[in-house]
Amino acid sequence: MFQDFKLVGDRPVAIQVKEYVKRLIIKGALQADQRLPSTREMSGLLKVSRNTVIAAYEGLEDDGFTYAIPGKGSYVTAMVGHLAADNGGADGSIVWQIDWEARMNEYAVSAVELDRMKQGIRANKGTISFTSIAPDEQLFDLGDVKRAFMDRMAIEGQVLLNYGYAKGYKPLIDYLMRYMENKGVDLSGKDMLITSGFTEGFDIMLSALRPSARRGAAICENPTHHTAIKNLKLHGFEITGIPMESDGIDVEQLEAVLQKQTNGFDLAYLTPSYHNPTGIVMSPAKRSAVMKLMMRYQIPVIEDGFNEELRYSGAHVAPLIATAGQGNGVIYIGSFSKVLFPGLRVGWVLGDMALIDNLESIKRARTIHTSTIDQSILYQYLLNGNFDKYVKKARMEYKRKYELTKACCEAHLPLAHLSGDGGLHLFLTFPSGVDTRQLLEACTEQGVIFTPGDKFFIQEGTGTNTLRLGFSRVTDANIERGIQIIGKQVRRFLKA
Numbered sequence: 001m002f003q004d005f006k007l008v009g010d011r012p013v014a015i016q017v018k019e020y021v022k023r024l025i026i027k028g029a030l031q032a033d034q035r036l037p038s039t040r041e042m043s044g045l046l047k048v049s050r051n052t053v054i055a056a057y058e059g060l061e062d063d064g065f066t067y068a069i070p071g072k073g074s075y076v077t078a079m080v081g082h083l084a085a086d087n088g089g090a091d092g093s094i095v096w097q098i099d100w101e102a103r104m105n106e107y108a109v110s111a112v113e114l115d116r117m118k119q120g121i122r123a124n125k126g127t128i129s130f131t132s133i134a135p136d137e138q139l140f141d142l143g144d145v146k147r148a149f150m151d152r153m154a155i156e157g158q159v160l161l162n163y164g165y166a167k168g169y170k171p172l173i174d175y176l177m178r179y180m181e182n183k184g185v186d187l188s189g190k191d192m193l194i195t196s197g198f199t200e201g202f203d204i205m206l207s208a209l210r211p212s213a214r215r216g217a218a219i220c221e222n223p224t225h226h227t228a229i230k231n232l233k234l235h236g237f238e239i240t241g242i243p244m245e246s247d248g249i250d251v252e253q254l255e256a257v258l259q260k261q262t263n264g265f266d267l268a269y270l271t272p273s274y275h276n277p278t279g280i281v282m283s284p285a286k287r288s289a290v291m292k293l294m295m296r297y298q299i300p301v302i303e304d305g306f307n308e309e310l311r312y313s314g315a316h317v318a319p320l321i322a323t324a325g326q327g328n329g330v331i332y333i334g335s336f337s338k339v340l341f342p343g344l345r346v347g348w349v350l351g352d353m354a355l356i357d358n359l360e361s362i363k364r365a366r367t368i369h370t371s372t373i374d375q376s377i378l379y380q381y382l383l384n385g386n387f388d389k390y391v392k393k394a395r396m397e398y399k400r401k402y403e404l405t406k407a408c409c410e411a412h413l414p415l416a417h418l419s420g421d422g423g424l425h426l427f428l429t430f431p432s433g434v435d436t437r438q439l440l441e442a443c444t445e446q447g448v449i450f451t452p453g454d455k456f457f458i459q460e461g462t463g464t465n466t467l468r469l470g471f472s473r474v475t476d477a478n479i480e481r482g483i484q485i486i487g488k489q490v491r492r493f494l495k496a
């Protein structure tokens with residue numbers, strides 16, 4: 001015994017010895033009331049210092065795995081809860097083997113089916129990948145983030161490490177309320193819930209609005225954010241997609257659908273600025289027309305403001321919630337996942353006070369609250385005045401990449417119709433003969449990958465001639481090379 005002990009990595013040696021002996025006890029290699037080798041013997045057996053063994057033995061005793069008899073040594077405690085044989089496992093007579101696949105309910109099965117991340121192509125080393133629309137981590141100002149963390153910990157570290165409030169970290173809520181007020185939102189009658197990113201905020205909203213007695217009915221832009229489509233489907237919503245035009249959702253079609261649907265819609269999900277995947281910004285005229293329609297039909301609008309800060313040109317456009325004034329029909333879900341750091345899972349839901357009060361209870365039931373540490377780092381980072389400085393730098397860099405990507409597409413993919421006025425991606429529509437899934441296969445062989453656009457469309461089998469190019473994490477040289485390669489493959493397709 002004790003010959004298989006191996007030190008690994010840079011973990012404290014005493015902890016490694018303690019855990020090694022624990023494993024022997026749990027596996028039954030060391031039996032109840034058996035005496036452990038003396039600390040001197042064990043130090044020789046494991047080739048570690050005697051002080052290390054003394055510390056490990058103290059730890060074993062503290063954790064209840066051994067007991068000491070003064071003057072005699074350390075003995076193994078009779079363990080509770082490791083009696084595999086008594087439960088029929090160890091002797092092989094009965095095996096407790098559940099078929100977990102068979103146990104999965106409809107929700108779990110659908111979640112797996114709709115999990116594009118699992119089914120997506122993995123980038124091999126050296127592949128030029130246009131699939132991501134995450135921020136470029138090289139831009140992150142680590143020094144400022146570290147300072148924000150240290151500053152906040154110095155002020156109230158003990159409070160932050162304890163449980164917080166379901167609604168969120170109050171200083172952050174106050175900050176974000178002012179931030180939204182500066183976008184022109186009338187805050188009267190409104191309140192805010194902090195969530196773990198847009199995605200959780202959306203999920204909580206859908207949980208609250210999903211009708212109990214029938215399938216829900218949702219309306220949204222088509223194409224749209226595939227995670228939103230997935231969550232709508234998971235919550236049992238029937239989705240009606242309205243086509244996009246170059247200045248946003250097709251308002252005539254929207255009106256026609258609203259007129260036809262006699263039972264009405266439970267909600268609309270809209271991304272009016274730098275929409276995913278098309279990158280389109282809804283024009284002010286359309287914003288006003290959409291709001292009038294939604295008001296006429298009394299449909300709650302969930303506004304996704306995820307990309308609003310990544311504007312590269314043109315005038316600031318107010319979010320839909322700002323145009324609603326004191327009306328309570330718009331629920332705005334914000335996130336800094338694209339403009340700042342998606343690893344801090346912080347988003348916010350701004351809407352009618354009574355609604356937020358209900359959402360708060362759902363949030364509490366699910367996760368108690370979003371990590372207060374995450375919220376407080378974000379708060380202090382904003383309070384320290386880093387946001388404007390960082391956004392200026394990030395915008396400049398992304399704008400440069402956006403223009404480069406656009407220029408490369410115009411040069412190498414002249415047949416593709418481009419859309420995207422900002423954000424971290426461009427959307428391409430090819431003549432109908434180009435199937436972008438087949439194109440992807442051909443490009444993958446040449447070391448380039450992108451996101452085929454059909455995954456953003458509501459109806460399967462549509463949008464098969466579209467693709468999304470995320471450029472934020474691709475180097476300039478690779479943007480040029482990658483788009484050149486895609487261009488070559490498109491020409492091959494069109495010739496065939």
Ligand SMILES: Cc1ncc(COP(=O)(O)O)c(C=O)c1O
Pocket residue numbers: 133196197198199200225271275276304306334335336337342346347
């Ligand atoms: C349309 C849209 N909304 C929101 C988000 C951000 O989600 P989260 O805040 O959960 O990271 C994304 C990220 O890709 C997105 O594409």
